[in-house]
Amino acid sequence: MHELTLAREIVAIVQMAAQNQNIHHIRRVRVELGAFGHVEEKALQFAFTAAVNGTLAAGSLLEISRLPGQAWCYDCNKTVALSTRLAPCPLCGGEKLDVI
Numbered sequence: 001m002h003e004l005t006l007a008r009e010i011v012a013i014v015q016m017a018a019q020n021q022n023i024h025h026i027r028r029v030r031v032e033l034g035a036f037g038h039v040e041e042k043a044l045q046f047a048f049t050a051a052v053n054g055t056l057a058a059g060s061l062l063e064i065s066r067l068p069g070q071a072w073c074y075d076c077n078k079t080v081a082l083s084t085r086l087a088p089c090p091l092c093g094g095e096k097l098d099v100i
Contacts, residue, residue: 003040003046003047004047007044007050007051010029010031010051010062011029011051014056014057018056018057019056023056025056026057027059027061028060028061029048029060029061029062029063030064030065031062031063031064031065032065032066033064034067035067035068035082036069041064041066044062044064049062068081068082069083070082070099071097071098071100072097072100073091073096074096074097074098075089075092075095076089076091076092076094
């Protein structure tokens with residue numbers, strides 16, 4: 001379950017930033033997850049709840065925003081949003097894409 005590792009890293013980063021800014025309690029943590037990141041949102045929420053125990057973020061809320069997948073289209077030379085990894089370019093229909 002790599003979500004537990006991610007949750008622990010998120011908490012460590014947030015806690016370090018809070019300590020550097022002399023913040024004594026964290027109420028909310030916001031993260032963005034890319035569509036192709038293979039992270040289960042519910043599993044991350046569960047792992048986060050466990051990872052914050054005993055930290056400045058204890059009892060804090062994890063807010064997750066989902067971002068669409070992105071790719072560079074070599075046919076139209078633009079960055080485009082993708083719904084799935086193998087989808088064609090939504091602008092030109094090209095299939096020469098490099099997932100970002």
